[in-house]
Amino acid sequence: xxxxxxxxxxxxxxxxxxxxxxxxxxxxxxxxxxxxxxxxxxxxxxxxxxxxxxxxxxxxxxxxxxxxxxxxxxxxxxxxxxxxxxxxxxxxxxxxxxxxxxxxxxxxxxxxxxxxxxxxxxxxxxxxxxxxxxxxxxxxxxxxxxxxxxxxxxxxxxxxxxxxxxxxxxxxxxxxxxxxxxxxxxxxxxxxxxxxxxxxxxxxxxxxxxxxxxxxxxxxxxxxxxxxxxxxxxxxxxxxxxxxxxxxxxxxxxxxxxxxxxxxxxxxxxxxxxx
Amino acid sequence: xxxxxxxxxxxxxxxxxxxxxxxxxxxxxxxxxxxxxxxxxxxxxxxxxxxxxxxxxxxxxxxxxxxxxxxxxxxxxxxxxxxxxxxxxxxxxxxxxxxxxxxxxxxxxxxxxxxxxxxxxxxxxxxxxxxxxxxxxxxxxxxxxxxxxxxxxxxxxxxxxxxxxxxxxxxxxxxxxxxxxxxxxxxxxxxxxxxxxxxxxxxxxxxxxxxxxxxxxxxxxxxxxxxxxxxxxxxxxxxxxxxxxxxxxxxxxxxxxxxxxxxx
Numbered sequence: 396x397x398x399x400x401x402x403x404x405x406x407x408x409x410x411x412x413x414x415x416x417x418x419x420x421x422x423x424x425x426x427x428x429x430x431x432x433x434x435x436x437x438x439x440x441x442x443x444x445x446x447x448x449x450x451x452x453x454x455x456x457x458x459x460x461x462x463x464x465x466x467x468x469x470x471x472x473x474x475x476x477x478x479x480x481x482x483x484x485x486x487x488x489x490x491x492x493x494x495x496x497x498x499x500x501x502x503x504x505x506x507x508x509x510x511x512x513x514x515x516x517x518x519x520x521x522x523x524x525x526x527x528x529x530x531x532x533x534x535x536x537x538x539x540x541x542x543x544x545x546x547x548x549x550x551x552x553x554x555x556x557x558x559x560x561x562x563x564x565x566x567x568x569x570x571x572x573x574x575x576x577x578x579x580x581x582x583x584x585x586x587x588x589x590x591x592x593x594x595x596x597x598x599x600x601x602x603x604x605x606x607x608x609x610x611x612x613x614x615x616x617x618x619x620x621x622x623x624x625x626x627x628x629x630x631x632x633x634x635x636x637x638x639x640x641x642x643x644x645x646x647x648x649x650x651x652x653x654x655x656x657x658x659x660x661x662x663x664x665x666x667x668x669x670x
Numbered sequence: 671x672x673x674x675x676x677x678x679x680x681x682x683x684x685x686x687x688x689x690x691x692x693x694x695x696x697x698x699x700x701x702x703x704x705x706x707x708x709x710x711x712x713x714x715x716x717x718x719x720x721x722x723x724x725x726x727x728x729x730x731x732x733x734x735x736x737x738x739x740x741x742x743x744x745x746x747x748x749x750x751x752x753x754x755x756x757x758x759x760x761x762x763x764x765x766x767x768x769x770x771x772x773x774x775x776x777x778x779x780x781x782x783x784x785x786x787x788x789x790x791x792x793x794x795x796x797x798x799x800x801x802x803x804x805x806x807x808x809x810x811x812x813x814x815x816x817x818x819x820x821x822x823x824x825x826x827x828x829x830x831x832x833x834x835x836x837x838x839x840x841x842x843x844x845x846x847x848x849x850x851x852x853x854x855x856x857x858x859x860x861x862x863x864x865x866x867x868x869x870x871x872x873x874x875x876x877x878x879x880x881x882x883x884x885x886x887x888x889x890x891x892x893x894x895x896x897x898x899x900x901x902x903x904x905x906x907x908x909x910x911x912x913x914x915x916x917x918x919x920x921x922x923x924x925x926x927x928x929x930x931x932x933x934x
């Protein structure tokens with residue numbers, strides 16, 4: 396008699412209901428995402444895909460094509476570098492505006508200047524707009540103004556990363572030791588001076604290393620942005636993929652992976668030198 | 671009284687700085703991009719005219735309905751992809767943590783690194799070829815990339831977990847799978863869950879743009895409308911993207927704060 400009882404799971408009801416609820420959530424999601432495993436094994440799809448993959452070997456190593464890839468690689472690196480440089484130009488003033496530890500209106504009790512607060516709020520909203528929209532969307536929009544090519548990519552990186560850098564700069568400046576800056580402000584120095592002499596000496600290393608890290612991300616992002624026509628390796632890959640030229644795609648993929656490794660390495664070296 | 675310089679002169683740092691500066695100048699030169707040219711009157715008015723075309727946004731209920739479906743589809747793509755990736759990573763974590771010998775570990779790690787280093791968008795293009803246009807391709811693409819990330823994180827978590835419980839079960843005669851499920855999993859479960867949730871957050875952001883190559887979600891609507899020069903509709907989609915991204919950001923920040931408080 397007791398054997399039957401032992402075989403029953405005491406937690407059966409809970410487990411059952413959890414499973415039912417999970418299924419009830421999963422099923423409509425799978426409908427929405429048009430989840431269809433059999434599409435993977437459809438003869439037509441399989442044929443196209445395997446034909447494409449077979450072409451991956453060997454990679455296309457003709458000199459004319461390699462020259463093209465090399466040019467695109469330089470373009471990608473240049474896009475990332477120029478983009479981050481512009482982003483810094485934008486991020487430094489924005490970051491300084493919103494940093495609380497450089498706020499004169501926050502010194503002392505109950506001296507809340509409405510205008511300063513409004514300015515800071517607007518700057519924050521602006522930054523949110525800049526970095527809330529993904530860089531590839533910016534690139535897609537900018538390509539329509541500046542035409543196909545790297546300029547749209549550079550600006551897209553500048554916009555998104557400008558917003559991101561500004562936010563992180565202000566966070567770094569607020570978590571550093573803010574007492575020197577505060578003392579300077581209270582003695583009547585200007586905000587720029589308080590930043591230069593009070594905050595920057597302690598925070599410069601972290602600021603620089605974060606910027607370098609973002610450059611590394613920008614290299615990765617500039618490749619992806621090429622898919623909407625913003626130049627660089629991505630655009631080349633997009634073209635090869637549209638022509639289903641597997642050999643070219645695999646060459647570009649290999650170069651891309653090497654480029655990412657190189658960017659990783661460069662950023663590691665510079666950051667190590669900083670510390 | 672001796673006066674020491676505040677900081678010693680550092681030739682290496684100077685060289686690095688000069689190198690970085692020259693790289694920046696070289697980049698602008700290579701792209702023949704004059705930053706000042708972006709602020710000419712012509713460029714400004716071009717931009718202004720273009721921006722004006724996005725207003726007012728199309729807020730008709732038919733289009734809003736379409737965008738809402740896109741939002742739901744984006745969420746579904748990201749959630750399913752994360753779920754698939756988490757399940758796959760659970761299986762790959764064992765070899766990645768070296769439970770099946772050194773050879774399996776190296777091979778699995780290499781495989782995971784490969785999955786991870788190919789960007790989502792490239793996977794999406796490949797998956798569109800494999801299963802045709804639509805959100806399923808996006809789900810698979812995200813799942814592949816996320817498996818690379820989560821597999822490595824799961825493997826590292828498993829490796830860092832003290833193996834005593836698993837070993838005790840093994841010595842008591844449990845099988846490999848049993849000792850993992852009852853010995854290691856309860857201990858690392860919450861860590862794995864928080865990694866997965868974090869990846870889900872990133873995947874939501876990613877799923878909004880995978881549509882640019884035809885892999886479903888909000889991005890596909892945006893790409894379609896922009897191709898037809900329907901800027902007013904596009905601006906609605908962009909607003910939806912912005913709200914989605916910022917909303918996810920705020921929710922996860924809040925949750926993280928709650929979690930930190932509960933941990934003390």
